[in-house]
Amino acid sequence: MHASVCDFIIDCVQNSIEANAEEILLFLYESTDDFSIKIIDNGAGMTDEEVQNAVDPFYTDGSKHKERKVGLGIPFMIQSVEQVSGKWAINSKKGRGTELSFNFPLNNIDTPPIGDISGMLLQVLMFDGDFELKFDRVLVRDSSELKYTISRLELKEVLGDLNSADSLILAKQYLRSQEEDLIEGDS
Template identity: 45%
Template sequence: MHYALCDYVLDIVQNAVEAGARNVGIEFAESGESTSVSVSDDGRGMTAEERERALDPFYSDGTKHRRRKVGLGLPFLAQAAAQAGGSWSVESRKGEGTTVAFRFPKGNVDCPPTGDVPGLFLAALSLPGGHEMAIRRVRAAAGGGSSAYELRRSELSEALGGLERASSLALLRDYLESQEED
């Protein structure tokens, strides 16, 4: 099992990138009561049968590791959501893409901590590949209501001259932390 909600999100985002997506969309919304996340991609998608199999922890399609018999990303998420009284969904169409969404109620004792959100975005944005990634982050504002900001991988990569050099990643980290300010 993962420790924090951010870890579940990164795992799902990695799946999206590995599915050959050209576009990945992440919405990460937190209110006082719950955390809701959706990750959508236009990667290779799954048939209904493949989708069912992806929820079986003792199944892997064998493309990443030939002799591996486990695939734990989605099963971890489903188990954690069920334990914490949350909800989750996986919608997928073969050749069109996949959307994974989940919601955790903060009041439940089994709800994992949110984790380090700027750290999640840093790791997600710097996953290798030529894809676009759009992130929308919504938070409860200090004075009531909500505030939001958006990030676009192509813009950040252009501003930083790529997202691989440690100095660029350190600057990106500062930038992402500053976006969490009210």
């Protein structure tokens, strides 16, 4: 089981990348009592039967780990979300893409900590491939809405190879400054 909400997000975004998505939209919407995540991709998509398999921990198509008999990414997310009375939904169309959403109520004592959002983002940006990842982070407090957006292709255009240590060091500073600005705006 994962230690933080961010770890579930990494798994789910990785699913989109492995489904050969060219564009992934990742929304994080945080209010005082709720943390909602939505991931929309234009990857391979799934039939209804494949969606049923994806939520079954004891199913794997065996393409990722040959010897492994389980596929735990989405089932882990579902288990954690349901334990704290959150909700989840998967809408997928074969050949079109998948929309996955889930939320954690922040006032439930068993909700895992959110985790390090800029670290999570750095990790998903580091995955191999030319995919675009558009990240929308929204923090809602009372009546105000604080937010920032990140585009992977925009970052790549500025920094070049996102696997060179130099680029990663700068990307980390950049992502951290966005998140810190949001938190400062909140205090």
